[in-house]
Amino acid sequence: MSEDPARIADLIERLGRLADALQRSGGLVPAQWEALRYLGRANRYSRHPGALAAFLGATKGTVSQTVIALERKGLVVRADDPRDRRAVHIDLTDAGRGALSQDPLGGLAEVAAGLAAAAAARLAADLAALLAGLQRRRGRPGFGVCGTCRFFRRNGAEGEAGGPHRCGLTQEPLGDTDAGHICIEHTPLVA
Numbered sequence: 370m371s372e373d374p375a376r377i378a379d380l381i382e383r384l385g386r387l388a389d390a391l392q393r394s395g396g397l398v399p400a401q402w403e404a405l406r407y408l409g410r411a412n413r414y415s416r417h418p419g420a421l422a423a424f425l426g427a428t429k430g431t432v433s434q435t436v437i438a439l440e441r442k443g444l445v446v447r448a449d450d451p452r453d454r455r456a457v458h459i460d461l462t463d464a465g466r467g468a469l470s471q472d473p474l475g476g477l478a479e480v481a482a483g484l485a486a487a488a489a490a491r492l493a494a495d496l497a498a499l500l501a502g503l504q505r506r507r508g509r510p511g512f513g514v515c516g517t518c519r520f521f522r523r524n525g526a527e528g529e530a531g532g533p534h535r536c537g538l539t540q541e542p543l544g545d546t547d548a549g550h551i552c553i554e555h556t557p558l559v560a
């Protein structure tokens with residue numbers, strides 16, 4: 370590598386600080402924005418406090434406080450998980466989806482949109498590789514979408530309610546929307 374790795378770490382840290390500052394807006398703090406963003410991207414197996422804690426790298430106690438605060442603001446709602454009576458499911462409300470449409474990280478995305486297409490694609494791939502490397506080092510689940518999961522059965526249950534795909538882990542049908550959302554059970558095709 371020709372670039373100094375310490376400089377890369379420094380740049381990422383500075384970007385993180387700027388992103389943190391951007392997210393102190395709309396009456397929310399960064400952890401609350403991160404939770405809203407996660408819930409907007411997570412599939413039905415992953416919208417629960419444990420998965421949210423794993424994604425954020427936070428304790429379950431911290432996540433519980435975040436969810437309580439968002440619930441008080443009317444941005445999320447908690448309900449019993451229909452697949453597991455001991456578990457709680459968290460969903461965005463319409464107000465939560467509305468708040469996400471004003472995501473303060475949009476400013477960062479606008480700057481990124483100014484990059485040339487090839488540079489943007491390379492940067493996204495490199496940042497994803499850095500993130501995956503750090504997650505592996507810390508023993509954290511990587512999350513990911515169905516298309517890169519070894520359990521994904523594309524068009525495996527055509528015509529079935531909730532299909533047309535299937536999760537080979539849960540043996541349940543998957544719609545296109547869930548298949549395109551991130552999942553805590555994601556297992557890479559090449560582990």
Ligand code: SF4
Binds near residue numbers: 536
């Ligand atoms: S196929 Fe993989 S990523 Fe998709 S729902 Fe199943 S376990 Fe999750």
